[in-house]
Amino acid sequence: MGVGTAGRHMITVMCGFFLFPFLTVRGQSVSASETDYDSDTIRQIITEDISVISRKEGSQIREIPSASSYVSSRDLKLNTLTGIKEFSLIVPNMFMPDYGTKLTSPVYIRGVGSRINSPSVGLYVDGIPFFEKSSFDFDFSEIDHIEVLRGPQGTLYGRNTMGGIINVSTKSPLTHDGTGLQVSYGNYDQIRASVSHYGRFNDRFGYAVSGNYEHNGGFFRNEYDGSRADRLNSGGGRVRLRYRNNGWDVNLISNFEYSDQSGYPYCLYDPETGIVEPVNYNRTSFYRRRLASNGLLLNRTGRNLMFTSRTSHQYSSDHQGIDQDFSPRNLYYINQKETQNMISQEIELRNAETRRVSWIGGVFGFYQAFDSEVAMEYGQEAVPDEFTTDKFYRSPRYGFAVYGQATYNNLFCKGLSLTAGVRYDQEYAETSFDYYRIAAGETSLVDRFESRLSHNQVTPKISLQYRLPRTALFYATVTKGYKAGGFNTSFETVEERTFKPEYSWNYEAGVKLNFWNNRLTADLACFYIDWFDQQVYQPLSTGKGSLLKNAARSVSKGVEFSAVWNIVSTLNLRTDYGYTHAVFKKYTSGETDYSGHYLPYVPRNTLSVRLDYVFSNIRCKYYDRILFSLQYTGLGRFYWNDANSAVQNFYNTLNGRISIMKGRYTLSAWFKNITNTRYSAFYFEALGNSYIQKGRPFTVGAELSLTI
DSSP: OOHHHHHHHHHHHHHHHHHOTTSOOOOOOOBSSOOTTOOSSHHHHTOOOOOOBOTTTOSBGGGSSSOEEEEEHHHHHHTTOOSHHHHGGGSTTEEOOOOSSSSOOOOEETTBOOSSSSOSEEEEETTEEEOOGGGTOOOOOSEEEEEEEESOOHHHHOTTOSSEEEEEEEOOTTTBOEEEEEEEEETTTEEEEEEEEEEESSSSEEEEEEEEEEEEOOSSBOTTTSOBTTOEEEEEEEEEEEEEETTEEEEEEEEEEEEEEEOOOEEEEOTTTOOBOOOOOSSOOEEEEEEEEEEEEEEEEOSSEEEEEEEEEEEEEEEEEEETTOSSSOOEEEEEEEEEEEEEEEEEEEESSOOSEEEEEEEEEEEEEEEEEEEEEEOTTTSSSOEEEEEEEEOOEEEEEEEEEEEEOSOSSTTEEEEEEEEEEEEEEEEEEEEEEEETTEEEEEEEEEEEEEEEEEEEEEEEEEEETTTEEEEEEEEEEEEOOEEOSSOSSGGGGEEOOEEEEEEEEEEEEEETTTTEEEEEEEEEEEEEEEEEEEEOTTSSOEEEEEEEEEEEEEEEEEEEEEEETTEEEEEEEEEEEEEEEEOEETTEEOTTOBOTTOOSEEEEEEEEEEEOSOOOSSOSEEEEEEEEEEEEOEESSTTOOSEEOOEEEEEEEEEEEETTEEEEEEEESTTOOOOEEEEEEETTEEEEEEOOOOEEEEEEEEEO
């Protein structure tokens, strides 16, 4: 489908959208203080003054001396963002490749990320830490806002935050009430439905219950049997209780999600000719996941101190089946099962009032049990006699940390502040490995070992900031980043069983500006990352697995710019841009020297521009407001491998949304990849071949929102 065809489809759907406003349904819970489109001006709809207090810093998000992005529920709606992979496109220097399923969701910020094993970017949902990338890709439902802090956040957040932190906050039953219904339908049988209810027992005690369902018929067809290669069915629910009285704020949150995917729509690719074969493999590939998280958050605010306790438990269980050769031949097939149980406890104290010196201190501890089984079937076309290898891994990990951070305000002069913090982490990891070979009905032990690792690290932070009241914040920050080492689950030699910790020194300077009573806000940040013992993804020489190795030294540097401009009361412009130049300074793997090569999975440029316009006070029986939103995103250039032999050039997509509103109803039409841009969403090499996953084509759909 070319651009012209996409345009004709869009016009057809738009006509149908306005002629038949009863086609689809989308819903959203009602806020006691605000609704999603309850205003005649763009300023109130989109660029509301951000007074959200960051979870740990204790300051408004734009007063933190660090590059940050804030995305409200309205932004998510206007961009039609339903998951973290789409969300990553609107944050400067953030990238999340589409692996093909929810199995692994690597996030890269400023070039810092990890393709396999533990993530390098942290994720918290309502204060609950998500330690495994397999749990990152969850359905966005009842989200209040998301904040992204770029650069190391280890002083306050600890492990897995070397690249940054993503904080997701869901809607509170003490600030929202009512019932919302949602149904959405798009081409390729994209169906989304949700229901939510927010209620209160009294002014101090509220509850929220919500459920959601998503179905996707699949964008790519498997030529072997004609089935869709990437179907999706998922559903989940959330319960939240909140009690607030006499200085106490208690939140009890429970969430569950189940997803069932056909996945991995990989195509054989010839890098020399650029020819892409269709998806064509004979063994059913799938990914199924159960994910449950529970958290108890206690806050007690006294006259001089604020006490916080965060207790969380997360459970995930998944099962992957994948045709490893991605061909009609009977070569290799993998069955993998993983189970994770994680508990964590954090206790914090901070001074409750704004004083000359403000401080925060805390302790953190966690235990994570991680068990996996990987069975690989060798088919008749791979070996003369079929056999199966079965590998079992049991990998518990536990650790603790103490940390503190203080800010001295009005240092030497009014508005000048100095912040200093330090954290000590101690972490222990164990693994036991059993490797069996099953052939002709007999099982034999091939290998078995047990091993232990321990790591400790001190991560300091210091920043200097100068604030001009209501107009500007200038800052400079130096931070040490750190990520613990660990065990590989695929290896060929004893040396490849483990990988070392990585760490970095990060230098950042920036300014956050407010003009014309916040009608225009602009942020600019420059960064330089000096990176040592970087944990680098490498495929095994056999092509049947992957592992992490350490690169001696890397450097990442760049700039980020964000601006929100309320041009007039009905017209708003939002721009986010990031530039990253990340290279290996010293890295040799085997006999190959990658020094001077660009780091893979690091786009040179990320760009997002959104324009919103609202027509209000329309005298019509069926609607009284119309909102138009158009978004442009650009990404690239970046490389898929250390050799820089596979490249994705800069590409752009165009998305749009039109909403008509009347009272409690909002009817919308949405469009994604309007120009039907062709690009690669993922690339890898295996068994001597190259494979890509194509980006999603032009999609269109409609929604209706009903609030009661």
